[in-house]
Structure formats: structure tokens, C-alpha cells
Amino acid sequence: MRFLVLLQTTALALGQSALTTTPLGLDVYMRVPDDNPLTDEKVTLGRKLFSDKRLSRDQNVACASCHDAKHAFTDHRRVSEGVFGRHGTRNAPALINRGYGTLQFWDGRSASLDHQVLKPIQDPNEMDMTLAEATARLGITERALAEGLASYVRTIRSGNSRVDKYLSRGAGLSTEEEVGMRVFRLKGNCVTCHVGPNFTDEQFHNTGIAWRKGDLSDEGRFAVTQRLADRGAFKTPTLRDVARTAPYMHDGSIATLEEVIEHYDRGGVPNPQLDLEIQPLRLTVEEKRALAAFLRALAGEISEGLPSGARKTP
Numbered sequence: 532m533r534f535l536v537l538l539q540t541t542a543l544a545l546g547q548s549a550l551t552t553t554p555l556g557l558d559v560y561m562r563v564p565d566d567n568p569l570t571d572e573k574v575t576l577g578r579k580l581f582s583d584k585r586l587s588r589d590q591n592v593a594c595a596s597c598h599d600a601k602h603a604f605t606d607h608r609r610v611s612e613g614v615f616g617r618h619g620t621r622n623a624p625a626l627i628n629r630g631y632g633t634l635q636f637w638d639g640r641s642a643s644l645d646h647q648v649l650k651p652i653q654d655p656n657e658m659d660m661t662l663a664e665a666t667a668r669l670g671i672t673e674r675a676l677a678e679g680l681a682s683y684v685r686t687i688r689s690g691n692s693r694v695d696k697y698l699s700r701g702a703g704l705s706t707e708e709e710v711g712m713r714v715f716r717l718k719g720n721c722v723t724c725h726v727g728p729n730f731t732d733e734q735f736h737n738t739g740i741a742w743r744k745g746d747l748s749d750e751g752r753f754a755v756t757q758r759l760a761d762r763g764a765f766k767t768p769t770l771r772d773v774a775r776t777a778p779y780m781h782d783g784s785i786a787t788l789e790e791v792i793e794h795y796d797r798g799g800v801p802n803p804q805l806d807l808e809i810q811p812l813r814l815t816v817e818e819k820r821a822l823a824a825f826l827r828a829l830a831g832e833i834s835e836g837l838p839s840g841a842r843k844t845p
């Protein structure tokens with residue numbers, strides 16, 4: 532087991548950032564591409580675009596339909612529903628702190644938000660438009676569309692959870708939640724992958740979720756890298772606000788946090804590429820309950836927008 536610091540408080544200067552006030556627990560600096568600096572204009576445009584249904588073929592679906600601020604920017608569906616009631620195969624991730632992330636999507640097939648944000652518009656199961664159609668309908672350039680959406684998504688941040696307050700002030704968690712944090716770090720081995728300010732290593736691991744009756748229902752990261760070790764591997768999701776984002780996993784196949792904990796306690800689902808860090812845990816009933824309580828204490832305050840016009844989301 533690797534021991535890593537649960538929350539880095541030291542900020543690395545990775546690039547310029549207009550996000551001057553940082554929620555407790557997050558890095559001060561966020562990497563922002565040199566050719567798309569954050570500005571009020573772009574964030575304001577991006578916020579409007581994010582809920583603009585004209586970006587979808589049937590004008591019924593906006594980014595916000597699947598990434599609803601009321602549910603920590605998820606949709607509470609097992610898999611998302613796009614235009615004409617079409618379904619994809621994956622669960623909508625919580626769009627919080629994605630600006631700190633490196634690779635986007637469950638399989639990391641997109642290397643930047645500026646690239647990622649145009650994909651759902653073109654995905655036949657999501658918004659099903661061509662970029663030519665979308666830009667003509669809205670009367671903006673492709674560049675403005677990408678820069679606005681990416682800038683807005685970068686401003687969606689969650690921090691200030693009770694766990695962050697506890698780690699900075701040494702108080703504020705119940706005894707059970709403290710026990711849960713110890714299980715998270717030690718016996719549960721969760722921190723091996725759910726590490727750092729955003730509780731993710733941004734790496735890809737096979738925990739067996741996609742393994743069904745002797746085969747993979749989704750190859751995950753393998754589709755991008757063609758590396759055998761990446762078969763059935765998915766990006767470690769953040770655990771911030773996790774109590775608000777059920778159902779869980781890349782396919783939404785687990786309904787509750789208690790069932791997620793049982794999945795790990797069993798040692799995941801055995802399959803040829805199961806991550807070596809996934810082993811049976813033999814947690815006691817009390818430890819499982821404490822771990823769930825700790826995960827719930829990761830509920831934070833979500834805000835979007837630049838500090839000049841930041842808004843708390845519901």
C-alpha cells in the first residue's frame with residue numbers, strides 16, 4: 532500500500548489563474564491553457580451556453596440537462612438521456628473541480644476541457660449536432676463556443692466540506708466520521724486511488740465493475756491506449772459531494788454508497804486485469820458504517836463563476 536497525503540495544502544504554481552479565492556481544501560492554482568485565459572466575458576457566455584437547449588438537435592437537451600447544478604452537476608440517472616430519449620452507456624460524472632483534472636471522460640479520451648466540451652454536442656446519443664449546425668444556430672464561432680464552455684466548467688468548484696474544515700482546524704467531524712477517515716486511509720486502502728485535493732489520482736484502474744459473466748461490458752481506457760493492462764479500467768472519480776451523485780460508477784450500476792463499500796469489501800469483481808490494489812478488506816459492520824459517514828462528510832459548497840460574480844449552487 533502506498534501512503535500518500537490525503538489532502539495537499541501546498542499549491543503548485545501551474546499557470547495563471549483568475550480564480551483568486553479558493554475553497555478550503557483545493558489547490559490555489561488551476562492549470563488554465565495559455566491560449567484560453569479565464570475572463571468574465573467567456574465565463575458569462577459559457578454559463579449561458581451550458582443551459583442552452585439550442586445546442587441539441589431536438590432543442591430539448593442542454594449540458595445542464597445531464598449536469599444539473601441541483602445534483603452536483605449530475606442527472607441521477609443510471610446512464611444519461613440525450614436527444615429523442617436516446618441513451619448512452621455511461622453515467623454523467625459530477626462536473627466539479629474538473630479544471631484541476633488532467634484527462635476528461637471516464638476513459639480519459641479527451642486531454643483538455645477545451646477539446647472535451649465540443650464532444651457532447653456531436654455525440655449522437657447526447658446532443659447530436661454537427662459543429663457547423665450548432666455554431667450557425669447560435670451565431671457564434673466554434674472557438675468562442677469551446678472557450679466559453681471550457682472556461683465556465685473550470686469555474687465549477689467544490690470545497691469547504693466538513694472534512695476540509697477538520698483537516699485545517701482539527702475539529703468538526705464526529706467520532707464515527709473520524710473512524711471512517713482512518714478506514715479510508717488505512718484498512719480500506721481507498722486513499723491509494725482517491726487521493727489529493729480532489730480525492731482522485733486522475734489515473735485509470737480496473738475495479739471489476741465492467742466485468743459481466745466472463746466478459747467486459749465496456750473496455751474503458753483500453754479503447755484509447757490499446758494496452759492490455761487498461762482493459763476495463765476507468766478514471767478514478769472525485770469523492771467530493773459523492774452523497775449527492777448516486778447512482779455510482781461509470782455505468783451507474785451501483786445505487787448506494789453502502790453497496791459501493793460492499794463492492795470494495797469483497798475485493799471488487801475478480802477479472803484478468805483487476806487492479807492489484809483491490810483486495811478483500813474484511814471491514815467490520817462498524818467500519819463500513821463509519822466509512823459511509825466519512826464519505827457523506829465530503830459534501831461541500833459548490834460554486835460557479837469567477838470570484839467577481841461567483842454564485843453558490845443549490
Ligand code: HEC
Nearest residue numbers: 593594597611612613621622623624635636637648651657
Ligand atoms: C445526454 C447527457 C449529457 C449531455 C447533454 C452532456 N453531457 Fe457531459 N457527460 C455526460 C456523460 C454520460 C459523460 C461521461 C461520458 C464518458 O466518459 O464517456 C459526460 C462527461 C463530461 C465531462 C467529463 C467529466 C470527467 O470527469 O471526465 C465534461 C467536462 C462534460 N461532460 C461537460 C459537458 C458539457 C460542457 C456539455 C454541454 C456542451 C455536456 N457535458 C453535455 C452526459 C452528458
Ligand code: HEC
Nearest residue numbers: 719720721724736740765766767768779780781795806808
Ligand atoms: C485501485 C484504485 C481504487 C481504490 C483502491 C479505490 N477506488 Fe473507488 N474508484 C476507483 C475507480 C477507478 C472508480 C470508478 C470505477 C468504475 O466506474 O468502473 C471508483 C469509484 C468509486 C466510487 C463511485 C463514485 C462515483 O461518482 O461514481 C466511490 C464512492 C468509491 N470509488 C469509493 C471508494 C472507497 C470508499 C474506497 C476504499 C474502500 C475506494 N473507492 C477504493 C478507484 C479506486
